[in-house]
Amino acid sequence: MMRSEEYKRILRCFDKDGDGKISAWELGHRLGRMGGELMLNEEEALGWNGDGLLDLEDVIELMEGGGEEEKMKDLREAFEMYDGEGSGFITPQGLNKMLTKLGESKSIDECMVMIKHFDINGDGVISFDEFRVMMQ
Template identity: 45%
Template sequence: MAKFERILHHFDKDNDGKISPFELQSCMKSIGEELSYEDAMDLVMSIDSNGDGLLELEELVKMLMENEEGEDKELREAFKMYGMDGEDCITAESLMRMLARLGNVVDVEECRSVICRFDLDGDGVISFDEFRLMMMH
């Protein structure tokens, strides 16, 4: 449950314990993803079970768990392609290695910059949950 609370806290800019469409849009923009306010509102409304127009922790958990069940296998396979053997995360080095395999030559500093954009808990690597959120849009 702590990982879901960290995710909620990352999106919840006014610290009210809920994610508004504006907060969702703002957070997505901070990681380089464009999300219109209308799309953010549609996403929130599709998950909002109590009709208040905001996402609470329980609703966020439900959304992430439902997505995990349906997409988990495919996402796990993609995530493993970018990870290092034996590690359950994507590092700058593993990202650089995978991008090189795909024909995109980048240096490790560029990879660190990419990881920083999506590293929600600030540990310097991309966890599967961060990868899942990144891939949602």
């Protein structure tokens, strides 16, 4: 974890006008000077508190990956899509069904091979923890 002074230094690096906040223009300007490109959707451009600016708290949240709960929620929702049976596991049959919905036709045997690749404990199914490892 970074110290407060390091976050303040990051903020100052991007805060061209010195107001203690980073606007989308300031962020885009600095990234452009570093050879990058800024592509924000409307929600990202508004910042976390909706004012269109990133302050020190926003920078800390961004740098520390704040929103870990949101990532886990999204991961859980994705897992549940593949666990259509509600068993708590992705089975070859569940994987086959979801892939078919996505337009990707695979046989049960092919699904078994796919699962085996990420099945850490060798039980023939993917648990949420194995799914999480697979998605990282």
